[in-house]
Amino acid sequence: MCVAAVQRPGVAGMTPRQHGRALALLVIVVSALHLGGLEGLARAQSPRTEAAPPVLRPLVRLAEAPPAPPRDAGTPPRPSPPSAAPRSPPRAAEATPSGPVPRTPAVAATPAAPVMPATPATPATPATPATPTTPAQPARPLPIVQVPAPVRLQYVLTLRSHGLEWPGQGELEWSHDGVRYEARMTLRALPAPARTLRSSGRVTPQGLAPDRFSEQRRGEQAVHFERERGRLVFSSPREPVALLPGAQDRLSVVLQLSALLAADPTLARSGVSMQVAGVRGAEVWEFEAAGEETLSLPAGTVPALKLLRRPREPHDSQLELWLAPGHAYAPVRLRLTQPDGEWMDQRWSATDRP
Numbered sequence: 001m002c003v004a005a006v007q008r009p010g011v012a013g014m015t016p017r018q019h020g021r022a023l024a025l026l027v028i029v030v031s032a033l034h035l036g037g038l039e040g041l042a043r044a045q046s047p048r049t050e051a052a053p054p055v056l057r058p059l060v061r062l063a064e065a066p067p068a069p070p071r072d073a074g075t076p077p078r079p080s081p082p083s084a085a086p087r088s089p090p091r092a093a094e095a096t097p098s099g100p101v102p103r104t105p106a107v108a109a110t111p112a113a114p115v116m117p118a119t120p121a122t123p124a125t126p127a128t129p130a131t132p133t134t135p136a137q138p139a140r141p142l143p144i145v146q147v148p149a150p151v152r153l154q155y156v157l158t159l160r161s162h163g164l165e166w167p168g169q170g171e172l173e174w175s176h177d178g179v180r181y182e183a184r185m186t187l188r189a190l191p192a193p194a195r196t197l198r199s200s201g202r203v204t205p206q207g208l209a210p211d212r213f214s215e216q217r218r219g220e221q222a223v224h225f226e227r228e229r230g231r232l233v234f235s236s237p238r239e240p241v242a243l244l245p246g247a248q249d250r251l252s253v254v255l256q257l258s259a260l261l262a263a264d265p266t267l268a269r270s271g272v273s274m275q276v277a278g279v280r281g282a283e284v285w286e287f288e289a290a291g292e293e294t295l296s297l298p299a300g301t302v303p304a305l306k307l308l309r310r311p312r313e314p315h316d317s318q319l320e321l322w323l324a325p326g327h328a329y330a331p332v333r334l335r336l337t338q339p340d341g342e343w344m345d346q347r348w349s350a351t352d353r354p
Contacts, residue, residue, distance in 0.1 A: 143267070145207040145259035148328045150175040152352040155334075156298050158345045159189040166190050170346045172331070174255060176203050183251050187344070193217055199251040201225070206246065207256045213249030213277060221279035223249065232277050241282050247275040253285065254321065257307065258329040265325065268305055285309050287321070295322060295333060298349035304332055315339055327351075 155170035168189025175182050183199040195217050201210035214222040222235045225247065231240040232247070248256050253276050260267055273286040290306040304322035311318050322333040332348040 143260060144205055144263055145256070146262040147176065147181075147203055147207065147259045148174070148255065148262065148330065150353075151330065153330065153348060154350040154352065155346040156349045157187060157189050158347075159192065160343050161192065162342075166192075178203055181208060183255060185251055187346075189344070197251045199249050201252070207259050208248065208252045210247070210249050210252050210277075213251065213279070215250075215279045223277050223279055223282075225277070232282050234279065234281075236280060238281065244275040244284075247277060247282070249277045254331050254334070257287065257321065258323055258331065261305070261323060261325075261329045265305075268307065272307075283312075283316075285319075286312075290320070293322065295347075297332060297347050299332075299351070302326060302332055302348075305329075311339070 151174055153172045153174075155172070157168035157170040159166040159168055166189045168187065170188070171184075171186045173182075173184045179202065181199075181201060181203050185197045187195045187197075195215070198212075198214045198216075199208075199210050200212055201208055203209075209227070210225050212222055212224055214220055224233045224235075225243060226233055226240075227243060230243050232243050233240045253274065256274070257272065260272060268289045271286060271288045273284055275282055276285045287307045287309050290308040292303060292305055294301060294303050302324045303326065304324045307321045307323065309319040309321075317339065318337045320333075320335040320337075321331060323329040324332045330348075330351075334346040335343060337343040
């Protein structure tokens with residue numbers, strides 16, 4: 001009540017002009033406050049609807065979002081910073097980018113390596129010597145031969161031992177199929193035990209190429225022809241020796257001589273030499289022509305060409321060999337004389353065709 005009484009006289013005491021001015025001033029103040037509130041509200045809501053300046057848009061995208069893979073295959077990758085300069089020339093491991101960019105030019109060039117052929121080293125293989133230990137070839141090539149047909153020859157055998165002569169039998173069995181051959185000679189005469197010689201190997205245009213030769217009396221000993229390594233290896237405790245071209249053993253040498261003369265009979269006049277291996281060693285045998293003879297044998301009378309192998313050392317034996325031209329140069333007589341004077345004589349008695 002008191003407040004109302006105090007205020008009323010103040011208002012009532014204004015003149016009409018003063019009252020109009022106060023009212024106008026109040027309207028201006030209220031209008032200003034009202035406009036200021038609207039402007040503040042508009043400023044508070046403007047960041048949600050107003051876009052950033054155009055200059056800042058690319059920078060925000062690069063900082064906030066990872067680089068997307070290029071849509072075009074030809075788009076080059078981002079360059080490296082200047083501080084990481086590439087080494088020259090780059091290694092294969094460095095040429096491939098580490099980022100998730102699967103279709104860069106470096107990755108596309110990687111499969112080109114397997115395209116290169118893998119066989120350029122194959123032609124170089126024949127240039128490597130297969131048998132470095134093989135001796136040099138002889139001055140003239142080995143002649144072509146004519147290998148005799150399979151046959152079985154029977155012999156009447158006479159053995160002289162300890163001043164006495166002992167009768168016996170011998171057999172030479174020879175077979176081949178044009179590729180491989182087998183030869184066996186069996187000798188039986190008292191008082192010595194039976195003796196068997198065996199030879200096996202290949203048939204070549206140059207004749208026989210033995211692989212193995214064995215001699216069996218009370219036990220068996222052998223020699224192996226290791227042609228790949230160019231050597232002769234013995235079953236007895238002996239060192240290997242070099243294998244010469246055209247080498248034979250003590251049984252195949254007889255058949256090889258028949259094949260040589262069947263192809264070229266003139267070879268007997270100039271002589272024939274070849275390496276001959278036994279179970280205890282090997283040496284070169286030289287055969288010389290000793291003329292033509294007509295032999296009276298248990299199987300009949302036949303003309304034959306005699307070849308002689310003379311001993312070169314005191315411990316060497318002498319071999320006399322008669323080959324019959326009318327029987328494909330078959331060995332119709334063989335006589336072996338030992339250094340102590342004992343000998344063995346084989347004379348042809350029959351022929352059996354297998």
